[in-house]
Every structure is written in C-alpha cells, then in structure tokens.
Amino acid sequence: MFAFQLSRGLKNKKVRLKFKEDIEPQEIFLDSLAQKKEEEFGISEKKFEVPLLKKILQGLLIFALALILALFAKTFQLQVIENKNFIALAEENKFIIHRIQAERGVIYDQNLNQLVFNQPSFDLICKKAELPQDEDEREKILKEVSGIIADDFENLKKKIEEVKDTPQVLIAENLDQQALIILETKIKELSGFQIENNMVRDYPGGPSFSHLIGYKRKTGERTGLEKSYDEVLKEKPGELLTERDAKGNLISQEIISLPESGKSLVLWLDSELQKKIEEELKKGLKTAGSEIGLAVAISPKTGGVLALIGLPSFDNNLFSKGITEEEWQAIQEDPLDPIFNRVIAGRYPTGSTIKPLIASAALEEKIISPNEKINCQGKIMVESKDVPGRIDTYHDWKIHGWTDIRKAIAQSCNVFFYTVGGGYGERNGLGPTRIKHYLSLFGWGDKTGIDLPGEVAGFIPDKEWKKETFDEGWWDGDTYYLSIGQGYLKITPLEVAASFVPIANGGKLFRPQVVREIVDEEKNIVEEIKPKIIRQNFIDPRNLQIVREGMREAVTYGSSVLLNDLPIKAAAKTGTAETGRKEKGEKIYHNWITVFAPYEDPQIVLTIVIENIKGMQPAVQPVAKAILEWYFTREHNF
8 A cells, every 4th residue: 555655656756756866755755645635635735745844944044144144244343343443442441531620710809808719519410321211210210300409300301302412411500408418329329310519619799899800600601800811710620540340340540630720819909998889889879869880999000900890780609600590581681781891891971071181182282371261151152164154152060260271170161171172262272183182192992901801992083983974074062072071972981090090190001900910829929910001101290290280179179179078188070971861851960080099199099980860969979088088097098
C-alpha cells in the first residue's frame, strides 16, 4: 500500500523532479496527505504545494540579517563617525566647571558712608531638558512647585513653555524664607528644578539716591552710576573644575581661576546734604502746591557733585530685587514720570537766571561799562521792523529807575537786559549771535559731560534754526525774550548750576563729576579721578567780579533778600520762567534759584527748580535758605 502510494506520488511529482535530483521527506508526506484528503473530502492536493516551514525560516533569516546590518551600521556610526563627539561629551560629564561667586563693587559717599550693598538672593530655575518626559510625572512636579512658590499651575506651565530659545527659565526671584526652606528639602525630588544663589544690589537710601546711583537688575539692565561705571564695579567670577566618576562620586577639584571682586566707588556726594535737600524740597513742594522739584549742588573748587535729586523719585530696590508687573505698570502710567532724571535731562526756560551770563557778555563786549546806568521805566516800546507802523511793547515787572549792571542783576531788571541784549534807542545790544556765543562759553546748549548716562544738551535758538523750523525770520522780540531767558530757550538744571561755577570761583568751568575715587576691597585708592577744567579765563575776572557783586546785592537788598540772614554771606540769582500755561486765570511758572556761598570763598553752588508754580510766589528761596543754614551750621562746616 505504501509502495503504491509512493509510486503514485512520484508520478504526480514528475514535473518537480525535473528540477530536483532528490525527493525531500516532507514532500512525500505532503503528497500522501494531499491524496488522502482529496479522496475523502474532495480537496485538491494543490492546496498543499507550498512548503510553509521553509518560507518561515527564510523570512526569519532575512529579518535577522537586516537586524544585524542595522546594528552594525549604528555601531559604526557611534564608534567611528561620532566617536570624537561622544568622547567630548563623556569628558564633559566627567569634568564639570563651576563658577566661584565674586562680589560687585560697592559705592560710598565722600565720608565713606556705604550707599550700596550686595545681598544674597535665592532664585528658582527650571532646566527644561531635565524635566520628566512622562507627562503625568511632569505635571505632578509642576503642581508641587507651584504650590510651594504660591504661583498658579497654569501660569507656571506657560512660563516654561513660552521660553523657546534658552535651556533654562527663571521661575521665581528672591525666594522668601519659607519657600526656600521647603524647596531645599525637596529639590532632589523635583527633577528639572534648581535653586540658584545670586547676589542682588541693596540700596538702603532707596528713592533718596535713585536718580544718581541708578540700579542693576539681574537681567543685566543698568542705570545711573551702576551703568556708567559698570566696567569698574563688575566682578569676575572664579572657576572650579570638578572631576567625577561614572557614578557621580567626587574624584578631584581644582581651582582654575580665583574670583575677583569689582572695584568700588567713592563719590563727591555728601549723603547728609542729599537727604536734607530732599527733606526741604518736599516741604517746598507742599507749600507751593507743586509735585515736581529738583536740585543739584556742585563744588566750585572741583566740579564735584555734592548732591543731585529729583522729586518725585522711585525706589531702585524694586528693580534690583524683582519688580512685579503691577509695580512696573504703576510707574509706567504715572504722569509725573518718577524715573525721569530731570536734573540732567529736563529742559526748561530759565527766566531771569540767565541775567548774570548776559551781564558777563555785555561787560566783555563793552556794550556797557560797570558804572553806566540805564533809566528803566518799566517797559520799552519798539517800532516793529516786520509790520510797518506797529509798536511792540516789552514789559518789566516794575519800574527800577536809573540802574547800573549790579543793580540790574540784584533787582532782576528786564528793561536793562532788553537794552544790553537786543539794543534800544541809540544803544546797540549783543544780538542773538553773540548771546549764543557767550552762553555756549558758559556751557549752555551742550552736554556738561557728567559721568552719568542719559544727559541731554540744552537748546539755544538762533536765526538759522528759526528759519528751518518755522520758515520765518528772527525778530527783535526773539532777541529781547532770549535776553531774559524766555522764548525758545531750553536749558537743563545741571547746565545752569555748572555755568555759575566759574562766576563763583573766578573763571574756571569744570566738568561736573560724581565719582571722586576708585578703591579696592580694603578702600585703598586705585585711581583718583581728578577735576577736569573744560575752559577758563573766557571772561575777564574783573567782569566776573562785577557780576559776583550784583549777585551779592541780590541777597543784601534785591530779589533774594530772604537769604540775607544766613550764618554766612551768600550770592544768588532767582528766575521765574513763564510756561505759557494758565490755570484758573493764573499764569504758571517754573521757579529757579542758583546760589553760591560763602561769598568770599565759595564751597557750594546750589541750583533748585520747582515746576508749575501758580503766580509769582518765591517758592525756592525758603528751600535754599533752609538747606544752606543747615549746611553751614554743621560741626564740620561752621
């Protein structure tokens, strides 16, 4: 039976045997099975023609070969092509460089009272690459962190996701003690988060010194002295090389470079005087019903800035330690603009403050002699050169009678300065070109060069500017108004104070200087910043003396008589500058005073401005008096 079936199977396979020399056992078995099934169930043997086991084995072989090839290719890539990169990464994992913290230099006043300190600050940082990849685990950590720092979970998540181009995100600045303690105990469990120890600037004086000192933020933004002397104050962190094994165990540590603290600044600033000016200026603003006032004091011997303050001011600690969005918005929306440093960047009409400078120019150009008098009858009437038949009238604030140059300064006689400035009758005046020339010699219309950022230059109008701006000529009235500090003239308070320094000291125009010395950690002098004279002897000292006498007479009987009972002799010039505005029918003025003292040997030039005064009230004189009375009765000054 078996032989018959085998014979039949062989016959049925004769075609296949043409291609094979031997018959495989599985073929005999399959043919027999196929015949049986065909007889019993009518199933053709063709259904069993494919050798299944062989196909499976072939597929497995191909898959294995492909896998081996892929593994070989990857091994080749890792060990040959990217070998150097991975060696470098391995070295980085083995050797880690840590920063050794150094301290930024601090700032002292002239008596070495420290005005700026460095304070430790702890921030929470998120390293995005180290956050868990698992979404649930990631959210769990974020929720825990948000609870610790009292921040909204969605806000925290958004803060991390929005930063695309940096590997780490600042999550929270200046962590409070409670949050810091909790984070320090859990930080190892909070994958992706790290506590970072920084130094922030602490400004104990806050608003009293903010316009002068400025601030430094963690983000790097700086203002004031923090900006202009950043290269001096800047610290240089050290570097520590740490070697660890594959398990993270410490092998060795090596200091690559030592940390270097920044140098410190010693200022000309008298911090007690600064605070006194702030105190009295606040009183003056309240009395005058104003909200904006400023003052600057300069040493006429050196040009050193003894005080510089503007009100309103701002707390620079907000910026150094982290300002909230609400606080920043409040500052931005404040119409008084407390961040604006008006002393160095505010431009104002000066009013009669200009008159000692015009007097110096008139004497120098021999427009008038020291004892020559002009009959000042309260106004001048001038026939218009532009409109035939029209008479223009220029008023004084009172009738002064016969007036020489000293009296003109002392009583602030407008008619006198109309005459020597613009000419009247048979007398020729300086004219706009010479007025601008002499004002420029005194430093008006140009930056003083003070070592603070943000200074702007004042503005002195001229014929060319008016033609370009308004497409009209220069009128006689323009010269008359310029002669008394009105019209288009705009000068900074710092320029005004600096211009009175050569009047006080006899002819030297100094560059105002805030920093006196650069010192090291032990307060040893590294560099002394010597006074810089911009120009000198540009006005005959005899003419300056005449002007000085006029300013002294302003105190003894003239417009600044309120200062006459000071413990020392002072010389002064006031100014009431029209703003062109009215409120309830009353004109609005900016009130000025510049005073130097003691008269015989000046130690201080003080300029004070109070903005937007209603009417002709002498708002600045009581402020100046209180400041100078205190200044010259202190133990070391009296």
